Amino acid sequence: MRKTFLFMDTIVNKVDAKGRVSLPSDYRAIVKELSTEIVCYRSLTSPCIEGCAEELLEKIAADMETSLDFFSQTQDDLTNLIFGDARRFSFDSTGRILLSEKLLKHAQITDTAVFVGKGRKFQIWNPENWAKEEKRIRQEIMKNRPSLSMKGGN
Amino acid sequence: MRKTFLFMDTIVNKVDAKGRVSLPSDYRAIVKELSTEIVCYRSLTSPCIEGCAEELLEKIAADMETSLDFFSQTQDDLTNLIFGDARRFSFDSTGRILLSEKLLKHAQITDTAVFVGKGRKFQIWNPENWAKEEKRIRQEIMKNRPSLSMKGGN
């Protein structure tokens, strides 16, 4: 069976004064498995940091090259937004990454970070914000439960 | 496995009196990795400098040879503009390139340059202009968000 590479679980780690955090070991395993790197950027929609394997961005770049027009406005905007914000974060021998000021500020993270798995991606939250968000999501799901169906995608 | 070569992140560097700027080290790494050179030209659509690996222009040229649009007027015009404007910019031992007057003027850059990653390409902006542009893009994207379906999901 093929090894999985899904970001899962919710892990709470300390952020030190320099902005260093241990990347959960499971996440590190994925990076090694894919021989890729972790890439993080500000979430477009939430006050949190979003991360994924660089491999995924590679795919996006490749898709754009072929699907959209080289000179299209939308492509221009999207690439600016995604790649302009994303940055590679490689971890040291002890498994830590150094988060940037920009990201920490966006996610309002000071001394504690919550890693939340999302499959191909993951998010990093401020603990309080995540608590609220999780509650919101659960309520939302319960409300819309009857109309949720598996569409075959995703 | 193949190493990735995506221009990412947003980096602010000083431009000295001679017009020298440090090319962000990640960008330099890509150049070395691909054993190519950096090529820059005036953006066709924005007041900024656009850059990419010379390799990419090679690819575009190759694509056009075989493309159905071989005789397309628009495509002809666009490539004329880009190839006519593009120039190689190699960096010195300290990693700096010397931007030309023409480019600096087009991007209204004087003493500070903002490098914005775009995947296979990157842009160089005047700080104020980029701030405005980033704002514009974020608004635009948020407005059209529902209709944007990326394969990477969101």
Added chain:
DNA sequence: CTTACTCTTATGGTATAACATGGGATTTTT
């Protein structure tokens, strides 16, 4: 069931290397 041991992971501190940037020297161009 409890205790001791081992291994992995997280975290704090420090040393080292890499980078951006200023200044000057040398070379090339016109």
Added chain:
DNA sequence: AAAAATCCCATGTTATACCATAAGAGTAAG
């Protein structure tokens, strides 16, 4: 000869690699 471009050295700053300790999970033995 003057101007412009390229190269080289010096420095402050920051990120990264490294070492050491602590904490926790899991395992094996008593």
